[in-house]
Amino acid sequence: MAGLSNLKALELRSTADRISDELRQMIIDGTLRPGEQLGEAKIAGQLGVSRAPVREALQQLVQERLVVAARNKGVSVVSFTPDDIREIYDARLAMEKHAASQIVSGGSAARSSAAKQLSRILPSLADAIRAGDRRQVSAIDLEFHTGLIAAAGNSRLLHAYTILSAEALACINRLEIAYPAGLDLVADHEHLIELLVGGNLDEILDALSSHLNVAATRLTSPLPAVGP
Incomplete structure (x- = not known):
């Protein structure tokens, strides 16, 4: 049973990685514009996944400074000054x-x-x-x-x-x-x-x-x- 739990964790991480890869590329190539809001629920719904891997993917992009998270404003694509x-x-x-x-x-x-x-x-x-x-x-x-x-x-x-x-x-x-x-x-x-x-x-x-x-x-x- 523990082995199955570990497998699920790996699958979840893989899903988050795939989401972050897709969003990263869309930011890099300009498909997602500076300042554009990235709603966690909306992304999860479009991809047919739970919000957990989306949240993890967005956190990764925050660490990479490609998106910014602001209290009461959610997450948006960074605007480079x-x-x-x-x-x-x-x-x-x-x-x-x-x-x-x-x-x-x-x-x-x-x-x-x-x-x-x-x-x-x-x-x-x-x-x-x-x-x-x-x-x-x-x-x-x-x-x-x-x-x-x-x-x-x-x-x-x-x-x-x-x-x-x-x-x-x-x-x-x-x-x-x-x-x-x-x-x-x-x-x-x-x-x-x-x-x-x-x-x-x-x-x-x-x-x-x-x-x-x-x-x-x-x-x-x-x-x-x-x-x-």
Whole structure:
């Protein structure tokens, strides 16, 4: 009987994970808009599940800072302020700079290995840009930067970056919608790889700062006017 109870607990957790995955993706891709209310009962009814896994899923998204819970107001999709965006990009920059420093300190073999892994991502980025698939561009862009973190070989740094990545991807999607990427984005990433191979840490850190600060500046600026 105890074994069956444990199995039910696992199934419940799996349901909550599936719900949080679905809601997370809807927030990231803009299906759920900033400020939109996420009613626990409504979600449970639409999915045909009890409110318990929905509540757990929403709590997980609160921890990831993709939704906010307010007393007497329920849960709603987060609206990123300029300060939020700057914090997200400051955190990304700090982590990526540390990762780059670790890779460089590993010597030419570590730099070459990292460059090889990152280079494999660029053809997919170029294909997504040519296809005009904005959400795919955003996802591959973040995949590149996550690859840089992974190449540092610090599992806890990668875990922290992964937690931040959902917020980052929501921001990148907003940037891609406002300023659709051209193939210059591929060139920017190729330049980062070239600097990594060269091993000049100051140049790498400067390039990372420029790359992420430009994105943060665009995200915190007024959106471009839409033509008639």
